[in-house]
Amino acid sequence: MLVLLDTDTLQESAPPFPHQMVSHNLSPTIRLDRFVVAVAFFALVASASEGEDWFRYRGPDLNGISSESILSVPWDADGPDVPWRTQVGTGLSSVAISEGSLYTIGNEANTDTVVCLSTHDGEVFWKHSYPCPTDPNEFEGGPTSTPTVDGDRVYTLSRTGDLFCFDKRTGDVVWSTNVAEETEVRIPAWGFAGSPLVYGDLLILNVGDAGAAFQKSDGTLVWKSDDKDSGYATPVPFQDKAIILASARSYVAVDASTGGELWRQRWLTTFGCNAADPIIQNNQVFLSSGYNRGSALLKVQDGEPEVVWKNKDLQNQISTSVLIDGHIYGIHGDVDNGTELRCIEFATGELKWATDAVRPGGLSAAGDRLVILSGSGELVIAGANAAQFDPVCRHFILDEKCWTAPVVSQGKIYCRSVRGDLACIVVQ
16 A cells, blocks of 8 residues: 655645554644754754765665774773764664764664654654564564665665655655555565665665565555565665665566566575675675575676685675675674674685674774674774784773664764664764
8 A cells, every 4th residue: 555645735634654653743833843943954064064974774885885084093991972872762773864864763662763863962853653563583673674865855664564755854754655565575584674775766675586666756666576585685786777686595686677587696595584785896796694604706797697606704694794905894603692703805705814802793884994883882993904803992882782783974983782772973
């Protein structure tokens, strides 16, 4: 079922959204005042800031690497400056940053809440809630996808398939639909986890055997794939007009405009848990999964993938690695049983080093530095050094389980725990 709302005529008496959604938006007059203040604040931040917005999962280039530098290191004994902390609810959703606002999703008491916060002080600009099971299946549960900002819109996807388009400044719902119902595909064991990918006029989602696409303007279904379990990775663009998606049994490339299959690499994993995004370099595709599956490098020639190498030296269970200067840095192993940080050579798969000096839960990078959040909440900054693990500084920011990759944007790092504690750290 698709619900399309005209934001010019939206009233509090509008008909209910699917699944009896509950909005925490304020009354029209107060909401307008908040909107005016927010617009003014966004303009001020945009004019004063130096750096880049992190407007989608794994950043502008979809590689988990910020172009910014981390300047305020090493830290003294008191650690970095943490100007604010807040609670956003249970889940693994990362954050999207756009024009002075932060967007993320959390869950409390079987209710998801999409929240928009000020990056300056953590103040809530708006939030929107709707029923969704917390579903603590082998972890605490809650949402696992990340909001995507595109222009003046924000797109979010719940574990049970609720897809929303919000006005990013007011939080008004422009349209919404449930993708499981629209595409008639099953929900995988841990729910839909991939973040929405904006591709031209389309929203491409990892649902079904090889994805689905919706018009980003109004939520109309454009194409869908077979009713089979999806994987848990986010769709990634590849070459000319192709998208790579993870299913439960394969990584598959499809034509972005039609959904037509271009090629498929069989990739069987225990529990169908293909959760790490493919890493793309030219016509090469790096894959990695946990549960003793390992990694491989594919070379796509004449429209077909060829395995260059494969081994079990790096196994990404839930987190995607980063590629810096010809080397892959990634989280190896089961996050519940203790992980390692490892470095392998991209071209050959050769293991360069492995360390348990940090037990990473989430990983990203800024320039030539790794930004590591341990499974127990320690933030570690290290050089991207292919010769050895090269920590620069480390400090506990959170004191509970952390599986979400930290985000570096506009001179700040954002760290989130599974239970929803969110901390802002100044690094410039």
